[in-house]
Amino acid sequence: MFDVIVVGAGPGGATTSTLMARKGLRVLMLDKASFPRDKICGDAVSGKSVDALKALGLIEHFQRDECLGSWGVTFSGPSGDEVEIPFTKALDRPIAPGFVCAREVFDDILVKLAVSEGVELRENTQVTGLLLDEQGAVNGVSIKDAEGHAHQIHAPLVIGADGAYSVVVRELGLDQLDEKHYVAGIRAYYKDVSGFNERNHIELHFVDEAIPGYFWIFPMADGMANVGVGMLSQVIKKKNIKLKSLLDLLVTHPRFSARFEGATQVGAMKGWGLPLGSKPRPMAGDGWMLIGDAASLIDPFTGEGIGNAMVSGMHAAEWAGKAHAEKRFDKAFLSDYGAEVLALLKDELRLSHAMQRLVxxxxxxxxxxxxxxxxxxxxxxxxxxxxxxxxxxxxxxxxxxxxxxxx
Ligand SMILES: Cc1cc2nc3c(=O)[nH]c(=O)nc-3n(C[C@H](O)[C@H](O)[C@H](O)COP(=O)(O)OP(=O)(O)OC[C@H]3O[C@@H](n4cnc5c(N)ncnc54)[C@H](O)[C@@H]3O)c2cc1C
Structure with a gap:
């Protein structure tokens, strides 16, 4: 019944599904969650993600009260010096170059677009494994549906868009974790943090206790803020760092405590993994492609991954179209998808990796x-x-x- 099965409906999965549906492919998108749903993230949507939204014809959907336009970034160094830098010199343009939007809202808009383009979405549906044909090529998935019943669904192509803890990656045997190329992050929402730049700059603070990672404070709509810290897993392990205690320490740190004095934490602190693009995974094989976090494409310096999830999703959609036109779902054919994405991203990933070490x-x-x-x-x-x-x-x-x- 389906030309392609997409596992995961985050920004990567929703983008690729939308574009494949626009090509006339019959797309099934599966997610274990039900939308709208939270995703632990800094919620910052910058240059590349904005460009991807424009390419999808979606940017105007984000001109809404829940998405706070941001015009720049404020950095501070370990000695406490700060610099405020606009994203653009054209401060009179009508739309901000970036924005901060809770993923509960952001992802829901992308998923709704995919459905409106003809993608079949099944929520509360957990993919539990991959199906293989006699030659060992992937040709479907096994699932547990919303009622807890097990089923199998077949398609000649499966796209793994299921994030940092991808079951598709695990089933393919590609899930070895390299702590030098993996960050653990923790996020909390706060209400009424004070002292933001009047143009809603996102803030990256390099504080002794958090280096080589950083402490972020991102202003959001309705007086909310996304606050968090991320650090290389290798360092966390070596120094036996507890990220929750570190975030508690940072919000009460003499440099920031005044700004958090009248603030209240909303909801729990939550942690999640960031597979970095300093070591991307193989992105295609017989009957499968990977995109976004499943392919390990997060920027090693900034921690941004929404843009690369959407960009890899756009390329995967092109290759899915070609694969169907030529009836080729084999590794030799699909590998060019991975090569294309790597060629596009390798310079920026290399530079970001170098920046991560310079910190x-x-x-x-x-x-x-x-x-x-x-x-x-x-x-x-x-x-x-x-x-x-x-x-x-x-x-x-x-x-x-x-x-x-x-x-
Ligand atoms: C603490 C933290 C802060 C971050 N801050 C930023 C930021 O400010 N800006 C930015 O650009 N990036 C940020 N990132 C990175 C960003 O969150 C990810 O790169 C991005 O979400 C990747 O999108 P994706 O579509 O690949 O995967 P995801 O967004 O993770 O989506 C995967 C989807 O797959 C579904 N799924 C998982 N397993 C299964 C299964 N077995 N069956 C069915 N469905 C399944 C999940 O429910 C989910 O909906 C941050 C990450 C972390 C952890």
């Missing part, structure tokens, strides 16, 4: 942040970090730091 040099980080307040060139390099590769390249070049040190 360990605290004196350099302090100097860059302090001087960025005074030098337009340094500020530009940092502000373009999120989407301009040429500018970002500067941030890993020794000559850039020589300039910074002697500026």
């Amino acid at each position: 360990n040099w605290k004196w350099l980080l302090n100097t860059v942040i302090r001087k960025a307040g005074r030098s337009e060139e340094i500020a530009d390099a940092i502000s373009c970090m999120f989407d301009d590769l040429e500018e970002r390249e500067k941030l890993i070049s020794p000559s850039f730091y020589m300039k910074v040190l002697f500026a």
Whole structure:
């Protein structure tokens, strides 16, 4: 009955399903949750995700009260110096270049779009395994439905879009966790945090206790804020760090405590994994493709993954279309999908990985942040970090730091 089964209806799954349905493919999208549902995340939607939403023709759906437009980023270094950097110099444009939107709202909009385009969505449906044909190619999934009954569903192509703890990845035997390329993050919502920039900057704070990770405070609609901390699993293990205690410590830290004085935590602190794009997984094989977190594509420096989930989903949809046109679902054919995505992302992932390691040099980080307040060139390099590769390249070049040190 179906041309493609998509496991997971997050931003990656919903994007690829929408685009495949637009090509006329019969798409079944399965999710163990029922929408709207929360996803533990910083909820920041920046350059690449905004571009993907524009490509889907969806951006106007996010011009709503629940999505707070953000015009820039504020960084602070271990010594407490701060720099406020706009995402754009065109501060008079009508729509903010980024926004912060609870995933409960964001993902629901994408899922509704997919359904309106003809995707069949089954919620409360947990994929429990992959089905293989006699040659070992994936040709379907086994599921547990909303009533707890087990079924099998067949299709010539299965797309794994089921996130950081992907069952598709596990079934393919690709789930070995490398702590050097994996971050654990913890998030809490707060009401009435004070002291935000008037243009709703997202804030990344490099604090001694959290380095090489960072402490984030992102302003949201209705006086809410998304607050959290993430750190490389290797460091967490080595230093025996408890992320919940670390986040408690950060909100009461002398640098931030005044801002949290009148604030109340709403709901529990929750943790989740971030598989980093410094070590992406194989992205295709016989009868299958992986996208988003399942393919391990999160930016190793910023921790952003929504954009890469959507972009890999867009490419997977193209390849699903070609696979059906040519009746080719084999590894030799589909591998070009993975090669295409890697070719597109490899430079930015490499640069972000280098940036992630540079953060360990605290004196350099302090100097860059302090001087960025005074030098337009340094500020530009940092502000373009999120989407301009040429500018970002500067941030890993020794000559850039020589300039910074002697500026
Ligand atoms: C603490 C934290 C902060 C982050 N902050 C940001 C940020 O500010 N900005 C940003 O861009 N990115 C951020 N990220 C990364 C971002 O959340 C992910 O990269 C993004 O959600 C990936 O999308 P996805 O579609 O690949 O997977 P997901 O969004 O994880 O969606 C996977 C879907 O699969 C479903 N599923 C899972 N298993 C099964 C199964 N067995 N059967 C059926 N369905 C299943 C799940 O219910 C879910 O709906 C953050 C991540 C964390 C952990």
